[in-house]
Amino acid sequence: MTEFSNKQIITGNTLLSGEAVFLSGDDTFGPDLFNAQIFTDDVSANHALSQCIERSDEIISPYLVSVDVQNSVIRPQELREQIRTAGPSNYFHGKQTEIR
Amino acid sequence: MYQYTNFDRQFIAARNTQFRQQVARRIDGSLTEEEFRPLRLMNGVYLQLHAYMLRVAIPYGTLSSAQMRQLAIIADKWDKGYGHFTTRQNIQFNWPRLIDVPDILDALAEVDLHAIQTSGNTIRNITSDHFAGATSDEVEDPRIISEIIRQWSTDHPEFQFLPRKFKIAVTGCATDRAVIKAHDIGLQATRRDGVIGYQVFVGGGLGRTPVIGKLLCDFLPKQDLLPYLESILSVYNTSGRRDNKYKARIKILVNALGIDNFRDQVEARFSSIRKTFASPDGSFIDNITSQFSPPDFTDRSVSPFEESYQTNPMFKQWVDRNTAQHKHEDYRIVTVSLKEPGQTPGDATSEQMQVLADLAESFSFDELRISHEQNIVLPHVHKADLPLLYNTLKKHRLATANIGLISDIIACPGMDYCSLATARSIPVAKEISTHFDENNMEQDTGEVKIKVSGCINACGHHHVAHIGVLGLNRAGVENYQITLGGDATENTAIGDRAGPGFSQSEVVPAIERILGTYHKLRHDAEESFINTYKRVGITPFKSALYPAAKQSR
Numbered sequence: 001m002t003e004f005s006n007k008q009i010i011t012g013n014t015l016l017s018g019e020a021v022f023l024s025g026d027d028t029f030g031p032d033l034f035n036a037q038i039f040t041d042d043v044s045a046n047h048a049l050s051q052c053i054e055r056s057d058e059i060i061s062p063y064l065v066s067v068d069v070q071n072s073v074i075r076p077q078e079l080r081e082q083i084r085t086a087g088p089s090n091y092f093h094g095k096q097t098e099i100r
Numbered sequence: 101m102y103q104y105t106n107f108d109r110q111f112i113a114a115r116n117t118q119f120r121q122q123v124a125r126r127i128d129g130s131l132t133e134e135e136f137r138p139l140r141l142m143n144g145v146y147l148q149l150h151a152y153m154l155r156v157a158i159p160y161g162t163l164s165s166a167q168m169r170q171l172a173i174i175a176d177k178w179d180k181g182y183g184h185f186t187t188r189q190n191i192q193f194n195w196p197r198l199i200d201v202p203d204i205l206d207a208l209a210e211v212d213l214h215a216i217q218t219s220g221n222t223i224r225n226i227t228s229d230h231f232a233g234a235t236s237d238e239v240e241d242p243r244i245i246s247e248i249i250r251q252w253s254t255d256h257p258e259f260q261f262l263p264r265k266f267k268i269a270v271t272g273c274a275t276d277r278a279v280i281k282a283h284d285i286g287l288q289a290t291r292r293d294g295v296i297g298y299q300v301f302v303g304g305g306l307g308r309t310p311v312i313g314k315l316l317c318d319f320l321p322k323q324d325l326l327p328y329l330e331s332i333l334s335v336y337n338t339s340g341r342r343d344n345k346y347k348a349r350i351k352i353l354v355n356a357l358g359i360d361n362f363r364d365q366v367e368a369r370f371s372s373i374r375k376t377f378a379s380p381d382g383s384f385i386d387n388i389t390s391q392f393s394p395p396d397f398t399d400r401s402v403s404p405f406e407e408s409y410q411t412n413p414m415f416k417q418w419v420d421r422n423t424a425q426h427k428h429e430d431y432r433i434v435t436v437s438l439k440e441p442g443q444t445p446g447d448a449t450s451e452q453m454q455v456l457a458d459l460a461e462s463f464s465f466d467e468l469r470i471s472h473e474q475n476i477v478l479p480h481v482h483k484a485d486l487p488l489l490y491n492t493l494k495k496h497r498l499a500t501a502n503i504g505l506i507s508d509i510i511a512c513p514g515m516d517y518c519s520l521a522t523a524r525s526i527p528v529a530k531e532i533s534t535h536f537d538e539n540n541m542e543q544d545t546g547e548v549k550i551k552v553s554g555c556i557n558a559c560g561h562h563h564v565a566h567i568g569v570l571g572l573n574r575a576g577v578e579n580y581q582i583t584l585g586g587d588a589t590e591n592t593a594i595g596d597r598a599g600p601g602f603s604q605s606e607v608v609p610a611i612e613r614i615l616g617t618y619h620k621l622r623h624d625a626e627e628s629f630i631n632t633y634k635r636v637g638i639t640p641f642k643s644a645l646y647p648a649a650k651q652s653r
Binding site: 016 | 126127129132133147148149150151152180195196197198199444515516517521524526527530573576577578
C-alpha cells in the first residue's frame with residue numbers, strides 16, 4: 001500500500017567519483033536509496049535542497065526527485081531516476097551489484 | 101601512421117599537467133563546479149547518470165596496436181573492463197572517478213592519445229573513412245589532410261569558444277563511408293586535370309534539425325585548404341547565433357544566409373587572410389604524406405585462404421560478409437563486428453581489445469580502425485592469414501558475420517548512461533538483433549541499416565538509417581518513432597517519419613512488419629531494402645506499420 005502521495009528525495013553525484021547519491025536523514029549523502037530522506041512537502045524539500053546546493057565541494061548539481069513509497073520501499077517515479085538508482089540495463093553494473 | 105613529434109608530446113603533457121592542477125583545485129575548493137565544468141569538458145570529462153564519462157579521441161579512427169592495448173589496460177585499471185566505441189570514432193569509458201582522470205590522461209599520453217576537444221563548443225575529433233589507405237577507389241588517403249586539420253584545429257586560439265560544437269569529416273573517394281554530408285564541414289578528395297583538391301560541403305548535421313550539407317566549393321586546391329577552413333570557421337564564429345543553443349550550429353547560419361550569401365562571406369574572408377595565412381609548406385605536407393605511406397605488402401601464396409573458403413561454409417560466409425576488396429588483390433579489409441546479437445553495439449571488453457591489438461600486430465601491419473558504425477577494422481590482412489585470423493576472432497566472440505545486416509545496428513548509449521537521453525537505445529538494439537538472428541531473417545533480408553538514438557540529439561544517426569528508431573519520452577513512458585529511407589552514403593538522405601511512435605515492446609513487431617513488406621515488394625533478393633524503398637515510397641510501409649489507420653480511411 002502507498003504510504004504517501006507527494007514525496008520527494010534529494011539526489012546528486014559525488015564530486016570525487018561521480019556516483020549517484022541520496023541525502024539521508026542524518027544529513028549525509030550516501031549511495032543507498034533506502035536510506036534517503038523523504039520530504040512530503042515542497043517547502044521543506046526546497047529548503048533542504050538549497051542547503052545541499054551550498055555543499056558543492058561534496059555534491060554536484062543536487063536536485064529533487066519524485067518518488068513513490070510502498071511498504072517502505074522507495075521507487076523514483078521517472079525511468080531515468082530508476083536507472084540511476086539501479087544501474088544500466090545492459091550490464092550488471094552500478095548500484096544493482098551492491099544492493100544490500 | 102602519423103608519429104607524434106616532440107611538439108605534440110610536449111603539448112599533451114602540458115595540458116595534462118594543467119588539468120591535473122585544475123582537478124586538484126576543484127577538490128580543494130579553489131574552483132567551484134561552475135568554474136570547473138567547462139575545464140573538465142575541454143578535456144573530455146562528462147558527468148553522466150551513474151558516474152563521470154571520459155571520451156577519448158581516436159584521430160580519424162586510426163589506432164596502433166600499442167594504443168589499443170593501452171585502452172584495454174585503462175578499461176581494466178580504471179573502469180569496468182570494457183570501452184564503448186562511438187559513432188564519431190571515439191572511445192568512451194563509462195565509470196572513471198574524477199580523481200583518477202589525471203592518471204588516465206597520462207596513461208593515454210604514453211601512447212600519444214588524449215581527450216582534448218572531445219567536448220565543448222570547439223572543433224571536435226576529425227573523422228574519416230575507416231577504409232582509408234586500403235580501399236581501391238581512393239583519390240588520396242584522407243588521413244593526410246585529416247592529420248593536417250587535426251594539427252590546425254587543436255588548441256586553435258580563435259576557435260575554442262565557437263557558438264556550438266563543430267564536426268569535420270573527410271573522405272578520400274567518391275564512396276562516402278564517413279557520412280560527410282551530415283557534418284558541419286564535409287570534405288571529399290577529388291581529382292581535376294590530374295591535380296588533387298577537395299569538394300567542400302557545409303552545414304550538414306543531424307540532431308533536432310537534420311540537414312544535408314550543401315556544396316560550398318566544388319574544387320578547393322590543396323594549398324588553400326587551411327585558409328579556406330579558417331575562413332568558414334571565422335564567418336561562423338562571427339555570425340553564428342549565440343542566443344539560442346538550438347539554433348547555434350552552422351547549418352542554421354547557412355540556411356539563414358542562403359548558401360550563396362554564406363559563400364560570398366567566406367570568399368571575402370578568404371581573400372583577406374589568404375596572403376598572410378601561414379599555410380603548411382610543401383615539405384611539411386610531404387612529411388605528413390609519407391607517414392601514411394602504404395605498408396610493404398608481401399607476395400605470398402593465397403592457397404590457405406582458398407582451401408578454407410572452399411571447405412568451411414562458416415568461414416566463407418564471414419569472408420563474404422565481413423571483408424571488403426583491398427587495393428592489393430592478395431589482401432582484404434576485415435571488419436570485426438562488435439554487434440554480436442544480444443550484445444551492446446560498439447562495446448569491446450578489455451580482453452577483446454587485447455586480442456584485436458595482437459591480431460593487428462600479427463596480421464594488419466599494426467593498424468586498426470574504428471568505424472563510425474561502431475565496428476573495428478583491420479585494414480590490411482593478407483588472404484593467407486584470414487583463416488587463422490577468423491579462428492582467433494571466433495574464440496573471442498568477434499567473428500559475427502553480420503556487417504551491413506539487420507543486427508549490425510548503430511546505437512547510442514541512451515538512457516542507460518547518458519544524462520541527455522529521453523529513452524533507452526541499447527535494450528532496443530539488443531532486442532532487434534536477437535529477434536532477427538533467432539528467426540534467421542538476416543541473410544535473406546540482406547543489407548539494412550538500422551540505427552537507434554535515445555534522444556533528439558541523434559548520436560545514433562537515426563536520421564540517415566534505412567530504418568531509424570528515435571527514443572522519446574511521452575508522458576513519462578519511452579516511445580519510439582520510426583523513420584524510413586534515410587541514407588548515410590554518398591546518396592545522403594534524411595529518413596521520412598513513418599507516423600506515431602511505438603512502445604518499446606512494439607518496436608520489434610513494427611520492424612518485422614517493415615521487413616515483411618520489403619520481402620513482399622522487392623523484385624528479387626538482389627534489390628536491397630533501400631532500393632525497394634526508393635522505388636515504392638513510404639506508403640506501403642506505412643500501411644503495414646499502421647494497419648488500423650489504413651482500415652479506417
